[in-house]
Amino acid sequence: MTPSQTPLLDALKWRYATKKFDPARRIPEETWETLEHSLSLTPSSFGLQPWQFLVIRNPEIRTALRAESWGQAQLTDASHLVVFTVKKNLEEEDISRWVARLGEVQSTPLEVLAPLQSIISGFVAPMDTDQRRAWNTRQLYIALGQFMTAAAVLGIDTCPLEGINPAGYDRVLGLEGTEYATVVACAAGYRAEDDRYAAMPKARFAREAVIRHI
Template structure:
């Protein structure tokens, strides 16, 4: 099984040209949505939301907001990973309501940890919270890319876009969100030259330090 996973990771690459005639199935998209929801985040708070776009017009309109990158325009779906603008006591209390419901753990037991998190976040600046939340977005991106590889869904992670323009066009600010990362998904075009290039990595011996 582990060898199969490594083969899948060798197979994946940052797709530069998708086949616009091939759409990712709704079943596969559902798997990616579930994987997003199951991704680990700091404290389990999930300060994120995922916008999944399949509407061709919206995708087309996002191209100029993504520095005219072709993989945006010919993707099957565009995933926009967003962070919540308000991580406050109310948000944290809502999380502990979920813990209480899912695990049937009394609020008395949860209270000390809940109070700790509320106090901890109340002392952070808005900038510190934004940076923290953005780190969680990167965690989900990494997980989604791995799941895409396992499911043989082609994908391209994108930082090169205009967040303010995305937020305005997709009305994210009104939803209390701001875009952090974009991921285009689809199926690679047969004439995407990048699909044939050998993967370049520094090597395990160079980037891993074993302390035995």
């Protein structure tokens, strides 16, 4: 194993779903900026990025969200909280907006990108609204995984939170009637010294049980 590979595996072994955060420790702003950047770099199918990530800084809102999360303390004790929201539909204007952005960044005329837009539109068109939302939601979990991995590499603890009431989150966050909806949340910060889960061995099946070489 080369030295460049060791830190990544060490970080993945070190991370765990933190149950108890130290409310007195805050993530430095520079480090948080890096984590936000990692979110914006998340890959998605065709690059469409059908999501918005809500960084909840308001303590009153975080308290209200805790009430929609079975009272889990991570909501209010962690340094930062991110709510991962998904686009409920995907329409032609969304595709056009992305293709325009692609052309801008890569200095490519839209007429050159027209075949790509046709391919994307042809893929999306047969889906109904529920299928599009499900497709978008599956991609959102790529963002969650990337965020948690980036955090671990930077020495930041995280806890993904699916034990929440998404409809309650939408109400608290003013998402009702918008094009976005809550899927999952993730708290980030630093583990408390007395979090007993931090010292527990990580239980995973052996690689041979979950990886097959064909």
